[in-house]
Amino acid sequence: MEVTDLLGLETDIRIPNHYYELNEAELTERVRAVKERLGDRLFIPGHHYQKDEVIQFADARGDSLKLAQICAEMPNAEFIVFCGVHFMAETADMLTKEHQKVILPDMRAGCSMADMADIEQTERGWERMQSIWGDTILPLTYVNSTAAIKGFVGKYGGACVTSGNVKKMLRWAFEQKERILFLPDQHLGRNTAFELGVPLEHMCVYDPIANDFEYEGAWEDVRVILWKGHCSVHEKFTVEHVKHAKMRDSEIQVIVHPECPFDVVQASDFAGSTNYIIDTISQAEAGTKWAIGTEMNLVNRIIAEHPNKQIESLNPFLCPCLTMNRIDLPHLLWSLEELEAGRVVNRITVDEEVAKYAVLSLERMLELS
Ligand code: 13P
Ligand code: SF4
Numbered sequence: 001m002e003v004t005d006l007l008g009l010e011t012d013i014r015i016p017n018h019y020y021e022l023n024e025a026e027l028t029e030r031v032r033a034v035k036e037r038l039g040d041r042l043f044i045p046g047h048h049y050q051k052d053e054v055i056q057f058a059d060a061r062g063d064s065l066k067l068a069q070i071c072a073e074m075p076n077a078e079f080i081v082f083c084g085v086h087f088m089a090e091t092a093d094m095l096t097k098e099h100q101k102v103i104l105p106d107m108r109a110g111c112s113m114a115d116m117a118d119i120e121q122t123e124r125g126w127e128r129m130q131s132i133w134g135d136t137i138l139p140l141t142y143v144n145s146t147a148a149i150k151g152f153v154g155k156y157g158g159a160c161v162t163s164g165n166v167k168k169m170l171r172w173a174f175e176q177k178e179r180i181l182f183l184p185d186q187h188l189g190r191n192t193a194f195e196l197g198v199p200l201e202h203m204c205v206y207d208p209i210a211n212d213f214e215y216e217g218a219w220e221d222v223r224v225i226l227w228k229g230h231c232s233v234h235e236k237f238t239v240e241h242v243k244h245a246k247m248r249d250s251e252i253q254v255i256v257h258p259e260c261p262f263d264v265v266q267a268s269d270f271a272g273s274t275n276y277i278i279d280t281i282s283q284a285e286a287g288t289k290w291a292i293g294t295e296m297n298l299v300n301r302i303i304a305e306h307p308n309k310q311i312e313s314l315n316p317f318l319c320p321c322l323t324m325n326r327i328d329l330p331h332l333l334w335s336l337e338e339l340e341a342g343r344v345v346n347r348i349t350v351d352e353e354v355a356k357y358a359v360l361s362l363e364r365m366l367e368l369s
């Protein structure tokens with residue numbers, strides 16, 4: 001693990017064990033105190049999937065789109081301690097100013113979906129796609145991707161999307177080119193393209209490991225090329241879960257995130273981004289009944305915030321996102337106390353060359369959102 005002192009020197013450092021010997025009350029009190037001492041020098045963005053023990057300290061709470069927008073307009077905080085996952089911290093680094101340092105409290109907070117598309121695979125696949133379809137493809141990437149993939153997309157005229165603006169971005173992309181390559185979440189790409197009227201027969205799946213396509217139709221009919229990636233949390237919801245919820249009580253309405261598989265989205269009553277789910281439940285009438293298909297930390301928080309509605313998880317045995325959960329109170333406290341001592345641990349920086357095009361793809365998205 002890397003630490004940079006304020007002179008820019010780097011040494012290896014890990015969270016000391018004594019942070020795990022503190023109880024929750026001690027950790028909470030120390031985070032509160034160090035946050036107060038750092039004052040305006042510090043800004044903590046937190047994704048809705050973070051644990052309660054962490055999200056309570058967020059200066060801004062949001063989904064991926066909101067957090068990217070906040071980072072782009074970030075005041076002059078010197079330290080941005082990102083409570084989310086690695087690709088979000090990379091995005092924050094690219095959208096903030098040179099002097100602002102972005103820190104991820106635990107470097108193991110990655111995203112299995114983002115890891116499903118690496119840049120070598122993408123370049124190799126792109127070459128293959130160009131040889132079949134020529135210059136007719138615009139690449140779009142879900143923000144849940146590495147900075148290198150965002151850079152690739154930016155270089156070829158494409159943009160980033162989030163679940164909050166994906167329909168708008170897909171419409172925009174179809175105005176630019178005949179075909180779309182959608183990375184790295186096949187489900188978000190398929191669900192959205194279908195909603196916009198693209199039949200399933202006009203979508204193929206690109207398998208980056210085989211460097212081949214899953215498709216039985218004619219090449220010229222392809223409108224959307226879906227990268228074979230998925231979210232390991234949302235892929236765990238099944239049509240059986242939807243059927244069981246409805247069988248238990250026909251008044252239950254099912255609402256899911258569009259990272260869920262196509263048949264699950266089709267079987268549900270509503271599908272939409274994290275913010276859409278939060279807003280829909282908030283605006284629902286008292287006494288209504290809901291089963292929610294998204295990450296558990298968020299579902300549990302929604303349940304606690306709406307005691308006048310009957311809400312459950314669509315899959316009560318689902319685990320929270322394990323990488324989001326890597327950010328815990330000990331890591332948060334450690335990274336903050338190190339900052340106060342003049343040492344920057346776990347700083348996230350994106351290579352300038354990569355950032356040049358990646359920022360383009362992010363800016364295109366932010367302009368259109
Ligand atoms: P949104 O925040 O865009 O809804 O994405 C959900 C997610 O999986 C974040 O990792
Ligand atoms: Fe990645 Fe899914 Fe976790 Fe989001 S919920 S960080 S997409 S694994």
